[in-house]
Amino acid sequence: MSGESSLLIDNLARHGVSRRAFIKYCATLASLMALPPTAGRAFAEALAKASRPSVIWLSFQECTGCTESISRSHTPTLEGLIFDSISLDYHHTLMAAAGEAAEAARAAAMQANWGKYLLVVDGSVPMKDGGVYSTIAGISNHDMLMDTVKGAAAVVAVGTCAAFGGLPKAQPNPTGAVAISELVKDKPVVNISGCPPIPVVMTGVLAHYLAFGTLPELDKLGRPLAFYGETIHDRCYRRPFYDQGKFAKTFDDEGARKGWCLFELGCKGPVTYNVCATAKWNDGTSFPIESGHGCLGCSEPGFWDAGGFYRALSMPAEPLKVAAKAVAIGAGVGVAVAFANRAKKSVARTDHQTATPADLEK
Amino acid sequence: MDAAQLFNWVRGSGLQLAVFIFLLGTVWRLIEIYGLGRKPDLAEPRHVPGASGWHTLWHRSIPIPGMMQRAGLTYIAGYGFHIGLVAVVLLFAPHIRLIRELTGLSWPALPSPFVDLLAVMTLAAMLVVLAERLHQPVKRFLSTFEDWFTWALTFLPVLTGYLAARHLLLPYTLTLSLHILSVELLLVLLPFTKLFHVFTIWPSRWFNGDASGRKGVAV
Amino acid sequence: MSASLSRAVNVLKEVIDAPIASYFASCVHCGLCAEACLFYTETGEPKYTPIHKLEPLRRVYLQEYTLIGRLLKWVGLSKPLSDAELAQWQPLVYDSCTMCGRCSMVCPVGNDIVYMIRKLREGMAIAGHAPAGVAAATRRTIEIGSPMGVKLSALKAQIGHIEAVTGLPVPLDQEGAEYMVLLSSMEIINFPEYLSAITRIMKQAGKTWTLCSTAFEATNSGIQIGVSDLARVIVLRIVEAAERLKVQTVISPECGHAFTALRWEGPNLIGRPYGFKVKHILEVLDELRAQGLLKTQGFGDKRLTFHDPCQLVRRGGVIEQPRNLMRMISSNFVETADPGKYNWCCGGGGGVSANDDAEAIRLIAFKRKKTQLDAVKPDQLVTACANCRIVLEEGLEHYQMNLPVVGLTEMIADHLVSD
The missing domain is CATH 3.40.50.700 (NADH:ubiquinone oxidoreductase-like, 20kDa subunit)
Structure with a gap:
């Protein structure tokens, strides 16, 4: 690549991207990234020289x-x-x-x-x-x-x-x-x-x-x-339905056809932080909720094990899942204490000195 | 942490943690207590129908003659708050729904306005219990920090639950979060405070009734 | 920690079991047990609340047998038991508790409080914090054979007297008899009517019976002071005698705690069941009545009421028998309030009557009995425990109530059909 400018702006120009389009892109990017409006130009200038x-x-x-x-x-x-x-x-x-x-x-x-x-x-x-x-x-x-x-x-x-x-x-x-x-x-x-x-x-x-x-x-x-910084739910276009309590109950009911909130069908939007609802996918075409399916929460840790894609969030995340482990640990502690207690009691019995009437009078 | 984050935490990790500690503590404490064992009674028992541990298990809920006159308020407030608490916890539709989600078991609910009434009754009875503990010399004498603390621990879930159900005072998400949080606190501390009597009361009554029943006395 | 205190803690560690752990875990500090205790109802002092009397035992339980209690003790947040504290608790555990068990009957969570008092006394006594009067009575029972120091010679004199009066033989050490009769010192010294009554009743019923020269004393202050080692020695005397004489049934006299000691605690103290039965005299009398072997004549028209001895009734299960017998001889039998298993103690059980420190509080507590009696206004008070009888007589005298107290067995004997 020697002989050619390695500056980004020149590279873009070679691909037919005008300076104007580039600056516009930078302004969009800056606003998306919540930089101040004046930062767009600075951003473009810095970027152009990179x-x-x-x-x-x-x-x-x-x-x-x-x-x-x-x-x-x-x-x-x-x-x-x-x-x-x-x-x-x-x-x-x-x-x-x-x-x-x-x-x-x-x-x-x-x-x-x-x-x-x-x-x-x-x-x-x-x-x-x-x-x-x-x-x-x-x-x-x-x-x-x-x-x-x-x-x-x-x-x-x-x-x-x-x-x-x-x-x-x-x-x-x-x-x-x-x-x-x-x-x-x-x-x-x-x-x-x-x-x-x-x-x-x-x-x-x-x-x-x-x-x-x-x-x-x-x-x-x-x-x-x-x-x-914000949840899918915060920016979701179906949010007004959530606020009104209008929920699709199945994927083919009246509510689903009317584009009501997918919360009860397991949408993880309320707990998922990502920018899908505004940036969208496929050249800004849509995002999963717009296509009629709830958010899977894919940008959150452990989303795969978060209790079922179609399980409504209002349901607690299976607290009983930990039951077996809790019972096992509790039983372990309890049995350990019980054994220690029995040992202590048996030592007490061994140490027992038979009482005599003289012991009682002091 | 904002309201939504709090809500997600109490409903998710918080609840999971609370249930974890509750189960762990309960199993530990039960084994710790009953693992001490009991010597068999070698005295020849007197067999009298009705005198047994099983009799005492339920019969102890009824005051013996004279006690209603001596301590009526304790009994009435005690019944009020225990019955109210059990009914509100087990017969409120959203609670049943939660239980069904967790265990698959369900049963009919009481109408919500009636549960509201029960919640108010429970709160009132608990306030009477508190007032009595403050004023009755014996109760006051016996009371330790634990007694005041566990009272609050029991009162808060009912209060926040009522506020949440009636959409009073604070935004719904916040009251609901506080309600779940207070229940979680209750769960976490139950195995380690006098609240553990919800479990030990039954063996205690049985032991007492059995010892007395062997002598032919139904207590 | 003094040697006696560490022995005491050791003993408490031996006796703490699952029921005690369950009871302490269950207590919600509702205070209802106070309302069942005559020492509280008659004084209004919260320190007499039964569950509070168990504080030393509770601490030992928590510190020794719970993980959290052990940790608290380890980091110094839970103080170990001290002699000063036990000394402070002595009046609560001994002077103001007759082990009547009424608290165990009302506790809404089901705590058997008196069961725990009995266990706590094991430690208190070993630590040297038991009342001198009860300790002395226990020593006399072990060394002389009876808490009041009654010796065989005194019994023999009594026998001679009764044989002369009744004209009937009083058998001693007769092998193979159906019944072996025990007495309480009180009956030898203060109420000789009892032995006389037995002699006549047995004659009428045609039953063989005997006294035993090595085991005529039934009372067991080892139980009251709470020292199982000594209680065992006292019980064993009776067991060995009964098995040597090959009797079928040992009859416990009109003494509540003697019955509890022999009937309910005895097998557990010696670690095996008996080869004979133990019955209270009222049980035997009621059986004879049912078999038609006890024939009485005449009904008194005096207004009679019955004082239920706690150890016999609530803690012993002999509830209906005294009532059957009362109705046999009286047409004017009235119950006090809270009869039978609900009855209130005379105030002198559990060693309190032998405890000089407790005299003042015992007389205050007697007001409970006084209230009950004032409501019924009987002409005569009947009971079936020599200890209750003495305590009742003292209480009645103190409150200047002119009410004779009589033992049920002798009352029955007075109505026997004369041959």
């Missing part, structure tokens, strides 16, 4: 859905183009190189950009049995992650698997899957959860990093607050 950062993308226990979501380009989108505008030096689904050449590319990129490259991870890391359940080029996911993260500036965990363990971690978690943040403690980790995550969220974070060189503000779960 040079292509090196990105190493590692895929572990995942389904490639996250890559699918982000690289989907039936029409060239700005997201896609920005995505094209980074120097993606290693991504084994997308890269042409294979085998030893691929691993060599990773090593080369790491060396060339030591301390500066962005590490993107999708998928969880299996820890059980020495991590044998997922290896790449004979290297376990764990070893590859720990090796690659050393020279990274920051880590972006893309998708719920990387962010929270996701489906591989669902009970009974046969591979001992863990989230990236459980392994990486000495580098900033951004969680972009979702199964898959929304493309604009991904690019928004990248854009922020490109423009300002920092990661955006995060919530308690390490997710960019700008995108995960």
Whole structure:
């Protein structure tokens, strides 16, 4: 790519994106990220001057859905183009190189950009049995992650698997899957959860990093607050029906046809933090609730084990699920105390000194 | 934490935690208590029909002659609040629905206005119980922090439940959250306070009735 | 901790069992037991609330047998038992509790409070915090054979006297008799009418019976002071005598706690069932009545009422028998309020009558009995416990009530059909 400008704006221009379209995009992104209105232009200017950062993308226990979501380009989108505008030096689904050449590319990129490259991870890391359940080029996911993260500036965990363990971690978690943040403690980790995550969220974070060189503000779960600050329910277009107490009871009843709230059909919108209701999917076409199905809560930790997709939230999350464990521990404590008591009582009997009348008179 | 987050917590993790501690504590305490065992009675029993532990199990709910005159208020307020509490907990439609969700068991509910009335009666009876504990010399003498605390622990779920059901005072989500939270507090502390008598009262009555029943006296 | 205190805690650790744990876990501090206790009803002092009297036992239970109590003791939040505290509790556990068991009958959660008092006394006595009067009575029972120091020679004199008056033999140490009759010291010293009555009743019924020279004393102050080791020694005398003489039934005299000691506690004290039966004299009399072997004549028209001895009735199960016998001889038998198992104690049970420290409070507590009697206004008060009888007589005298007290057995004997 020598001879060509590595600035993002030039790269976009080469793909036919006008400066005007770019600034408009930046303003949208800025508003989506809840930056002040004046920040849009600053954002655009900073972004325009950003040079292509090196990105190493590692895929572990995942389904490639996250890559699918982000690289989907039936029409060239700005997201896609920005995505094209980074120097993606290693991504084994997308890269042409294979085998030893691929691993060599990773090593080369790491060396060339030591301390500066962005590490993107999708998928969880299996820890059980020495991590044998997922290896790449004979290297376990764990070893590859720990090796690659050393020279990274920051880590972006893309998708719920990387962010929270996701489906591989669902009970009974046969591979001992863990989230990236459980392994990486000495580098900033951004969680972009979702199964898959929304493309604009991904690019928004990248854009922020490109423009300002920092990661955006995060919530308690390490997710960019700008995108995960409100629940689906807060922004849902069906919310007025919820407030009026109008609920669809089945997927084919009157209520469902009238577009009433899907709460009783198990919608997890009220407890799910994500931006689906406003950013939407497929070029802003719709989002699950708009398509007539409740939210599954895919951007929340443990969503797979959260008690059934069609179980209404008003029902408690199966408190009796813990009953067996509680009873077992309680019985353990009780039996231990009972044995100790019996031993104590038996010692007391052994220590018994037969009373005599003299004992009574003092 | 805003109202929605509180609501989600009390309904989810909070409830799970409360049920966990409640079950753990109950099983532990029951084994701790009854694991001490009891020596068999070697005296030849006198067999008198009706004199047994089983008799005392229910008969002890009825005051013996003279006690109504001596301590009528204690009995009446006690009946009022215990019966009210059981009825409100077990016969209120939303509670039955919750039980059905958890266990699959269900039974007919009382009409909600009637449950409202029972809740008011329960609250009133509990206030009488409190006033009596403050004024009656024996009760006051016996009372420790635990007695006042467990009173509050029992009163709050009824009060918040009533407020939630009637949409009074605070926003519904908040009162409902507080109601569930107060029930969770009650569950967590029940095994470790005198409230544990909900379980131990039955073996206690049985032990007493059995010891006396062997002598041929129904108590 | 003094040696006697640590022995006391050890004894309490031995006696605490599942019922006690269940009772302490159940108490809701409702205070209803106070309303059942004559020491509270007659004084109005909350410290006499029965469950409060058990505080030392409760603490030992919590500290020794509950996980949380152990932790609290370990971190110093729950103080260990002290001698000073036991001394403070002595008047509550001994002077103001007759072990009448009325509290055990009203407790809404079902706590058998008197069961726990009996166990707490095991520790109190070993710690040296039992009343001197009861301790001395116990020593005399162990060393001399009777709490009042009555010896065999005194009994023999009594026998001679009764044989002379009745003209009937009073058998002593007769092997193979159907009944072995026991007496209480009180009956030898104060109420010789009892033995005389037995002699005549047995003659009429045609039953063989005997006294025993090694076991004529039935009372067991080991039970009252609460020392099972000593109570066992006293019970064993009777058991060994009864088995040696091969009697079928041992008759407990008109003494409430003697009956409880022998009938209900005895087998548990010696760790085995008996080879004979134990019956209270009223049970035997009622059986003889039912078999037609007890024939009386004449009905008194005096207004009679019956004082139910707690250990015999509420704690002993002999409820209907005295009533059947009363109706045999009286046409004017009236019940007091709260009759039978609900009756109020005379105030002198559980060792209180032998306890000088308790005299003042006992006379105050007697007001409960006085109220009951004032409501009925009987001409004569009948009972079936020599201890109750003494306490009633003292109480009546103190309150200047002119009311004779008589034992039911001798009353029956007075109505026997003369041959």
